[in-house]
Amino acid sequence: MTDSVGGPIIAAQGLELVFQTGDGPVHALKDVNLNIAKGEFVSFIGPSGCGKTTFLRVVAGLETATGGTVSVNGMTPDQARQARAYGYVFQAAGLYPWRTIGGNIRLPLEIMGFSKSDQETRVKRTLDLVELSGFEKKYPWQLSGGMQQRASIARALAFDADILLMDEPFGALDEIVRDRLNEELLRLWARTEKTILFVTHSIPEAVYLSSRIVVMSPRPGRITDVIESPLPRDRPLDIRDSAEFIAIAHRVRQGLRAGHLDE
Amino acid sequence: MKSAFLPVVTVVLAIIAFWYVAALPMNIHETLTAAENAGISVNGGDAKTRAAASGIVLALENAGLAAGGWSLDRPRLPAPHQVAAEFYETTIQEEVFGRRGFVQSGEFSKKSxxxxxxxxxxxxxxxxxxxxxxxxxxxxxxxxxxxxxxxxxxxxxxxxxxxxxxxxxxxxxxxxxxxxxxxxxxxxxxxxxxxxxxxxxxxxxxxxxxxxxxxxxxxxxxxxxxxxxxxxxxxxxxxxxxxxxxxxxxxxxxxxxxxxxxxxxxxxxxxxxxxxxxxxxxxxxxxxxxxxxxxxxxxxxxxxxxxxxxxxxxxxx
Missing domain, CATH: 1.10.3720.10 (MetI-like)
Incomplete structure (x- = not known):
């Protein structure tokens, strides 16, 4: 779909995932085809059960597809996971309460065996990146929910993976904090040039952040629309009042509604 | 901490009060036997009848004597002050002042x-x-x-x-x-x-x-x-x-x-x-x-x- 010099960094072809449950098989993903190029910001939006989180987990190697293929950096998701190709941000910050903010960011670095001095510079740098400098010695309970989530993003960035997988990272935060973090995330994306896959429930969030929006629908989980965003990369918050923005949001909403009418 | 003080003291006092009251019927048989041996007349019949009688009834019948149950040598239920005295004697008294105690002999007394x-x-x-x-x-x-x-x-x-x-x-x-x-x-x-x-x-x-x-x-x-x-x-x-x-x-x-x-x-x-x-x-x-x-x-x-x-x-x- 998107052409780039090095080919897609994430490529899914005919991806299927069927969960066997007590109530019979559940088709979480059906025939998902998607290529994501390096440096893209792709949002996945859709109602609960549409498979957006499941797709992210398949890319992360946390779930295994039951059909089709998916490659990450040219490897299988499991190999990519073992090569530590991505950072994953969950809906809850999930910081360890017994570690300081710095200690939490150091966690993946310790596990991956970075040297002590390297750990220190990386902690400092990523804290700076998420605008939390000065909070290194604080414990998670001393931070607000928004700051905790920023720390968890720093934790995912610390080991410099090219891909950032974000599963509704701001879903539990209030609107005002969410707006600020959205702005910060865009700045961060511009500075780090990471490839970001971002799952969300929020139409404005998806449209504001993304270079591409993937609309999904449930039962079975599938892609119903893929929208290229014509918005410039540099986006102030008030771009959300522009006609272009409203037009894209409208198309997303239509895609979501169409998915529902299918049922 | 401070707010817990009063409730705790109240409960402890209630337990001690209950303990003193309970010691009367519990020890009444021994109390009456001792009184009889000392030549005091007691209600509730002879020793044999009393043995079968309820402690509460006996204590009520001999209200004037019942308090003796708090100072028996071998009570069924010792009164709190008797237990406290025993505790003091076998801890501080024995170790600090006793001949076999830690202070005088350099090792802990086997009776403490x-x-x-x-x-x-x-x-x-x-x-x-x-x-x-x-x-x-x-x-x-x-x-x-x-x-x-x-x-x-x-x-x-x-x-x-x-x-x-x-x-x-x-x-x-x-x-x-x-x-x-x-x-x-x-x-x-x-x-x-x-x-x-x-x-x-x-x-x-x-x-x-x-x-x-x-x-x-x-x-x-x-x-x-x-x-x-x-x-x-x-x-x-x-x-x-x-x-x-x-x-x-x-x-x-x-x-x-x-x-x-x-x-x-x-x-x-x-x-x-x-x-x-x-x-x-x-x-x-x-x-x-x-x-x-x-x-x-x-x-x-x-x-x-x-x-x-x-x-x-x-x-x-």
Missing amino acids: LIYHGGITLSATLLGFVIGTALGILLAVGIVHSRTMDMSVMPWAIVSQTIPIIAIAPMIIVVMYAAGIQGIIPKAVISAYLSFFPVVVGMVKGLRSPDQMQLDLLQTYNASKSQGFWKLRLPSSVPYLFASLKIGISASLVGAIVGELPTGAVAGLGARMLAGSYYGQTAQIWAALFAAAILAASLVGLISLIERRTLRRMGVQP
């Missing part, structure tokens, strides 16, 4: 509760250490191996359904036959009681990290041992301390029970047993209070370590 408490305490601590270590090891095994979960856990539960009073003599006899006696068999009984809460608490604690936490470690491609040391073990610390508090008091109970069937000459259990042989009820009660104070101190000590540890782990104060 401090000496006996020390004997029981050493068995308690040894048993607690063994039980805790065993409990943690079993919990780690249970969490990491499904086979151990299926095979060990049921036996751990069954082990606690057997009354300790039934199994303690067997442990002592078997170990004696193997040439082991003294502190070890008591410590084994202590460990038998204290490993279980540690197993249960640690299994719960080690399993307390949620799926998201485990997924996060998987995204780092963390090894099982990294997951254990960095996530599971620190997560289990609050659970461990809750278990340790139960475990240490269970250990003390185990050590005391371990002293009962052997005819041990030293330890709080031996003290209680001797008291019951010789009708020295005040001695039994004093030993009981010593055990209670010991248990409270041990639990308090663990709470203190818990607070310190959790604070160092950055837990919200």
Whole structure:
């Protein structure tokens, strides 16, 4: 779909995932085809059960597809996971309460065996990146929910993976904090040039952040629309009042509604 | 702390008051016999009739004499002040002023509760250490191996359904036959009681990290041992301390029970047993209070370590 010099960094072809449950098989993903190029910001939006989180987990190697293929950096998701190709941000910050903010960011670095001095510079740098400098010695309970989530993003960035997988990272935060973090995330994306896959429930969030929006629908989980965003990369918050923005949001909403009418 | 003071004092005073009242009918038979021997006439018939009569009725019939039940030599239920006096005599009096006491002889008197408490305490601590270590090891095994979960856990539960009073003599006899006696068999009984809460608490604690936490470690491609040391073990610390508090008091109970069937000459259990042989009820009660104070101190000590540890782990104060 998107052409780039090095080919897609994430490529899914005919991806299927069927969960066997007590109530019979559940088709979480059906025939998902998607290529994501390096440096893209792709949002996945859709109602609960549409498979957006499941797709992210398949890319992360946390779930295994039951059909089709998916490659990450040219490897299988499991190999990519073992090569530590991505950072994953969950809906809850999930910081360890017994570690300081710095200690939490150091966690993946310790596990991956970075040297002590390297750990220190990386902690400092990523804290700076998420605008939390000065909070290194604080414990998670001393931070607000928004700051905790920023720390968890720093934790995912610390080991410099090219891909950032974000599963509704701001879903539990209030609107005002969410707006600020959205702005910060865009700045961060511009500075780090990471490839970001971002799952969300929020139409404005998806449209504001993304270079591409993937609309999904449930039962079975599938892609119903893929929208290229014509918005410039540099986006102030008030771009959300522009006609272009409203037009894209409208198309997303239509895609979501169409998915529902299918049922 | 301050707000708890008044309620606690009120409850203690109520218990003491109830105790004094209860001592009257409990001791009335002995009181009346003593009074009769002293030539005082008592209501309620002769000694034989009285023996069959209810203590409450007798106490009401002889209201003027009943108070004598608070100062008998060998009461069924000693009054609080008698227990307090016995406790003082066998602790401070014996050790500080007594000929055999610590101050004058340089070692603890064999008649003092401090000496006996020390004997029981050493068995308690040894048993607690063994039980805790065993409990943690079993919990780690249970969490990491499904086979151990299926095979060990049921036996751990069954082990606690057997009354300790039934199994303690067997442990002592078997170990004696193997040439082991003294502190070890008591410590084994202590460990038998204290490993279980540690197993249960640690299994719960080690399993307390949620799926998201485990997924996060998987995204780092963390090894099982990294997951254990960095996530599971620190997560289990609050659970461990809750278990340790139960475990240490269970250990003390185990050590005391371990002293009962052997005819041990030293330890709080031996003290209680001797008291019951010789009708020295005040001695039994004093030993009981010593055990209670010991248990409270041990639990308090663990709470203190818990607070310190959790604070160092950055837990919200």
